[in-house]
Amino acid sequence: MTAQTPPNVMEVRNVETFYGPIMALRGVSIDVPQGKIVTILGANGAGKTTLMKTVSGALDPEKGTVTFLGERVEGSEPDQMVRRGLAHVPEGREVFPFLSVEENLKLGAYTRRDREIGDDIEMCYQYFPILKERRAQQAGTLSGGQQQMLAIGRGLMARPKLMLLDEPSLGLSPLLVQEIFGIIRRLNEEQGVTMLLVEQNAQIALNTADYGYVLEIGRIVMANDADKLLASQDIQEFYLGGGHGANQRDQKRWKRKKTWR
Amino acid sequence: QTRGVTDDEIIIGAYQDLSGGFAAFSVPAVEAVNQLFEEVNAAGGIHGRQLRYIVEDHGYQVPRAAQAANKLVNRDNVFAMLLSLGTPHNLAAFRVMDPNGVPSVFPLTAARQMIEGPEELRYTATASYYDGVRAAAGFLIEGQGIETVCSMYIPSDFGEEIHEATVDEAEARGVNYAAETTHRPDESDFTGALARLREAGCELITVALTIRPTITVVATAKQMGWDDARFLVSSAGFHTAIAKVPGGITEGLYAGAGWQDLEARMETPEVAEWVATMMDRTGEFPGTGALLGQSAAHALVNALEIAGPDLTLESFTAAMETLDYDDPIAGNHMQMGPGDHEGATEIFISQIQDGGWVLVDTVETD
Amino acid sequence: MDALQLLIGGVANGCIYGLVALGFVLIYKASEAVNFAQGDMLMLGAFLGIAFINGDRADLPFLLGLIAASLCLGALAYALDRFVLRAIFGQPQFAMVILTIALGFILRFAAGTFWGYDPVSLETPFAGEILRLGSLTLAVADLIIILATGALTFTLWLFFGRTRLGVAMQASSQNQMAAYYMGIPVKRVNSIVWGLSGVVSAIAGVLFAAKGAVEPSVGLLFGIKAFAAAVIGGFGSLPGALLGGLLIGVIEQVAARYAPSGYSQIAPYALMLLVLILRPGGLFAQIAQKKV
């Protein structure tokens, strides 16, 4: 490791995770350096969500190790991970449908005991004013995008050291997608929160991130600095949509085979 | 070769409720039978044959009782059933017992259907609930100048029987049968029902509930400040536990039953001895179930002795019909004869006084 | 006066239904699991109370015995969840239904083996005590039951709505994974609420035993009626559970007083079905159409 690389908040080594007989992760290793934003790209079903769940304790890896802040944590329960300083904003919102917006936010700070919780709720409301307007509404009746905002805000409430974001832009309007990534960058720069980000919108993810991994069918197939990935031919082709476009609408469909695998 | 009888064994069966709502009857009854059988076996058995008592639990469910009967009859090949509990359960089991010639000896229910059927296969132990309640109700109506009687009962054949007895006795005595309420076995509060009976001016109320609700009924009446009502239970409620309720809540309750309470007769040596044995065995003062178990098993053992080494259904029937003795534990007189398969017939009327049952009168029926 | 008397009796008995229903609702609120052994926990609580309080047993003073029984049953319920029910964490609700039905069988067996099958009664300092207010007679036992239940429901209601742990419990029931991601130790929270429900059941059991007698099989059917109470109130609502209990308690007495005999027993269930037909989620429903 070179001198300018910061220490790793999280190290994942050779992790294998199963759903019953299905092997979803086939030996994945990644590093998340302190204070950086790391993104994981990959097609649908590649195992991104599985990886996130494995490091946050929601799934147990069959093999391999996960180290968080210098401690081995694989197989711990998710609540212990939260206490250690990890916040996971899961795929698919997962808000508490019968609790009000505000109660949802308060629960985000469940592990905290300090007096600044109220301030942080105000901060969330600043980021997402609609939530303030709907603070007493049951979260289950919010629109899809509003629920996504609530899930992200709730994740922020934990004041984590490492934040996992699984497809945060899902279902958000273009304006809000920009805002979300702005928030991610600000939190990272101003409060030094380390981020591990899964995103389908590779363009914006790589623009935001410092480092990127590409996951395919349970394996890491590429890893590099974000800007290098952005420039890579393959990434251009398969994740950034180079080659497809409105001008090709009437052409016959065809697909180039990926060069790796 | 007689079914259930080998050179060294006689197999007796029973389907009981060991885990359901009537376990309070079955469990001690089985315990008492086992106690007596062990004693008999230890003394060499009956004509060299050991007694084996196979008990199946039906948890008061008819399907399981039917299964149990099938097993006992077709697999275990029992000679007779002793003390099987539950009316519909017995009726269902008779269907497999009758064609196979398995007698029903002293089933643990006093429903009158228990005596209907092929004569050589039916025996009951004590006076029916019906006779007991009629006799006791008559005694109270007569002795205390009661003019209005009522009834609270579970709508089962047990309850119906007591209800009928009350109605019949009221009619026979020319008094007014004024009101009735029916209940589920699980009921736990009787304020409304009692209010209704009080309104109707009931002076004597026959109660055909299981034990726990019986206690609650009497307690509730006291709480309502209804002090002058007389409650009468059948043999099913003639239970030591009721007399033992703390706070004197059940003081004054009457019972009409086919046997006498144990506690008051502790000076009788046989009673004292048996109570001691059972206390040793179970750590508890034997209650109604144990008493019924003991006296039924006692009668069966007597009959088997009399039937002699050549045990067949015919010799057994003949032996049962000769039974005629004082049962010291039950405190009644067991007597059968040809065409008479109902055992003891006297009715003992008792009342709870100072936390114990006290005999107030004895009535001879028939 | 007659009606008032009836009402009080019904309310007192309804309170016990309400307490058992409260036990269901507690567990449901924290895990959406339904405990079919709740009635048997009441039975166990009653026997424990007797074991601690009665003169021929431990002979503790009433209050002390009540506390001891509550603690015992609380600990037992906690342990049940910790060592048995936790094994099916995350399995469909149905598994829990089956598991608790089976547990009920075992609890009844245990009670029967320990304490026998004969009904026993609890010795209370207020057994048979009566307060007379004009023509109205009030059993002290009833009064105590009503006060205790009211206080307990209110406390629990505050706890669930206002405290951090209470809200966390509700969250756990709505989405276990998300609750974990908030740092809520969901499994432990479940065990705690089972313990709490055990305490409530013990109190219910002791109060129940103070009114009559108990035997191992009282729990099953009593539990079902308490279910009806919880459903009337809207499963998941604490005040609803109490209200449901009261309604059942009162309707039972009113029906026994005025309806033809044979029909009166149906009244509580008929009431429940009626409520459900009119309001499928009970009086204080917390069910919703899915937002798509």
Added chain:
Amino acid sequence: MRIHFKRSYDEDIRLFEDWRRMAKYAVLLAVMIALPALVSAYFLGEVTLVLIYCIAGMGLMILAGHTGQISLGHAAFMAIGAFSNLWFMEQGMSFLLALPLSAVFTGLVGAIIALPILRLSGIYLAIATLALSIIIEDIAIIAEPFTGGVGGVFAPPVDVLGTSVDRYGSPNLFYWMCLSVVVIVLLGYANLLRSATGRSFLAVRDSEVSARALGVNVTRTKALAFGLSCAVTGIAGALYAHFVQVVNYESFLVLLSINLVLLVVIGGLGSIHGAFFGAVVVGLMPQFIAIARDFLQGSVGIDISAYPGLDTTVFAVIIIAMVIYEPLGIYGFYMKIKTQWQLFPLARRDMFRRSKSYLKTERMR
């Protein structure tokens, strides 16, 4: 693992995937038909009861397993089936007519009850049906002209095409009769599952919202499922009445309802096989425990009968173990064994590991 190449849609629709499967079931059926020659009267009686449980189990499985509606009150419908069957026969109807008629009657009653009740779901439905099961006891007493009140009704002799079929008099015939009813119900059930109607049941179970969007009338479908379920359960009740030959209100207690639920869950929710596996366990387990107890007493001298109710408790413990270790029921276990067998020697133990799972509220539908 065998792979099937399908050449026509008919092959998808067929009941049996291939002739091997068909042969397997044919052999099973042959054994079942020959059973009276192979086993004792005692065992035959038990198997007959198991067959009746199978029918009741299939009835509940349609509802609980395939439509996702829990009923804790199905004993009530057994009762309705039993009493109506006996009443029809008392009116002079022949058994062969009375049996289907009582099924139709029970189904109708079920569907009518279903309409208000099926607006409920989950635990509300479970408890409402539980209440039904309790009420039916009182109704059976009140409806004395039809049910014989407290005393109950004795089953009149069954006459099938001029032959008397009696549980005790001609146990073999009675067994075969039950077996044929099982086969008929089974065929109907299998047909249902391979049809649009059956799929609409599954759809309602998995997502009412999308079922509705796809044109499934959810209320009607639930009522139909409930009605069919009750009709089949009613058949079981009718046969049961002739099996025990006397029924009263105490023949169909709540515990029977609970047993039926245990049956479908232990067998494996959502599969017809499950109803059969469950029936075998629930039907034979008490007897098995009793025999094991006799054996223990006879050979080792351990007497467990000193603990009354222990056998029920053993049963309960087995259920608990089952739920914990094999949540998919016996059918799940059977599938595991089968898969391992087919993959042999490639099967790995870890193929069946369970990963952590989490629940979400069911209060949103």
Added chain:
Amino acid sequence: MSLLSVENLAIHFGGVKAVDGISFDVQAGEVFTIVGPNGAGKSTIFNLISRFYQPTHGKIVFDGQDITRTPAHNIAELGIARTFQNIELFDHSTVLQNLLVGGHTKRRASWIEDVLHLPRSRANEREARHAVEEIIDFLDLAAYRDKMIAGLPYGVRKVVEIARALASDPRLILLDEPASGLSVEETADMAFWIEDMKKDLGLTVLMVEHDMSLVSAVSDRVLAVVEGKPLALGTSAEVQSDPRVIEAYLGTAA
């Protein structure tokens, strides 16, 4: 003549005016897209059209027939199919079974025929399977045909849901955010499929979408809504250049 027309539609939830006076017409054969900020009421409009919600105001006319009071389960039969923002599949069934349920409205046999497996029921089955296999081919789902839904990747599920909607042989299909959660590549595929639906199957498509690349690629007309009210209507390019739409929805960088 327009296939679907919505007139002055409104629904209020307590104080929230989720949809507040929306009118538009969808012409047969076009792809009509609704865009708007989160919570603008787009999904609610879908829920109103598929009759999950009862509007407080307004009228919905499909193919000349007023469907404002038609029960939800009769909508599919009229020829309107839909997908859901959050994917609502039958999780414990296979892809094939899901699609077969899609064909529910096409069946003619009654349940009695089904139980007895009479010829009509069998014929139904054959037809249903035939139709479904075509859709499987159309959407390239052959590889997943017999897989359980639980466990399929998100992207595949999205396609299965569309396939299921197609199985009811609709004239109008409502797609709620078909591209959300899809990668760029898959989004491009989705564009082709929507094109094919329109061209090859002759379907009319009403879509809600936030991915502007897809919206531009396929939409004939776009309606922008904000806070339950219409904001702009026109071609994709027109709407995207409307300053009010940019301010409320797209942001400057779009």
